[in-house]
Amino acid sequence: MSLRRFLVDPAALAVGEVALAAAEAAHARKVLRLAPGAEVELIDGQGRRARGVLTRLDKSGAIVRVEALEEAAPPAPRLVLCPGLLKSPAMDLLAAKLTELAVDQVRPVLTRRAVPKADGGGAKLTRWQRLAGQALKQCGAAQAPEFVPPAHLAQVLAAAPASAGKLLLYEDEARTSLAQALPGLAGAAEVWALVGPEGGFTPEEAAQAAAAGFVSCRLPHTILRAETASLVVAGVIRFAL
Known part of the structure; x- marks a missing residue:
């Protein structure tokens, strides 16, 4: 099964702890029913993606621990x-x-x-x-x-x-x-x-x-x-x- 993906602000995507936007956090908790420990994928919409682990997911928000980033090569032409x-x-x-x-x-x-x-x-x-x-x-x-x-x-x-x-x-x-x-x-x-x-x-x-x-x-x-x-x-x- 593919990892659940979440869109994050390009300025926020970095190795370390990344907070999901409120709407993304609510979707993870209420719709996807994820729990801390779930592996997820983060994308910034500008060519970067990362794999990480949910370390916190509750009514106050969600935190993902990102360990590595990758830059996706754009298709040509x-x-x-x-x-x-x-x-x-x-x-x-x-x-x-x-x-x-x-x-x-x-x-x-x-x-x-x-x-x-x-x-x-x-x-x-x-x-x-x-x-x-x-x-x-x-x-x-x-x-x-x-x-x-x-x-x-x-x-x-x-x-x-x-x-x-x-x-x-x-x-x-x-x-x-x-x-x-x-x-x-x-x-x-x-x-x-x-x-x-x-x-x-x-x-x-x-x-x-x-x-x-x-x-x-x-x-x-x-x-x-x-x-x-x-x-x-x-x-x-x-x-x-």
Whole structure:
């Protein structure tokens, strides 16, 4: 049986005694029914993990004795997913599932056909980070994606490094499939992938992305929901390159 995992503040994770946050301690005691002496795993969401032993678990909190830390090597290539901003349930799903797929950074894009509008992003970012933290504990990944506030397409295109592999999933692409575009990403240290919102990209937005060096491609046979397309692209890039 795998060890129970708990998320801790990066500044708190160190060899020695580590106190769990109140919510994590309550979960260990009330839901998992752990007891002092149980072996557990701690993760900080930024690539470090540790094994330890619960030395105290009661109503006042929980203490874990950490004896060793390890730094998990990030998967390659670095993956930046740029989905068109979706309604809250779909974005919440992506926050969890893109964590499982080891996406490094998520940059929601404000496009012409996006239904929701930016609201400053603070509350949404906090929620996405919380959902990613929950997903980390379930899937065992060492690092959660960095969530960047929603930005307009031109800003996202300008942020992509010139050396990065760049992919645009576009349903009106007539010639190139995702499978045909993948070899062009081989060897790239960093890959940026653009996926449209519910209504897809406009032809003008697709042309704007192409001018910025993004290779347009499509999925054959069917048009997927926007959140499904994001998961497909992330999974293919993460596991096929």
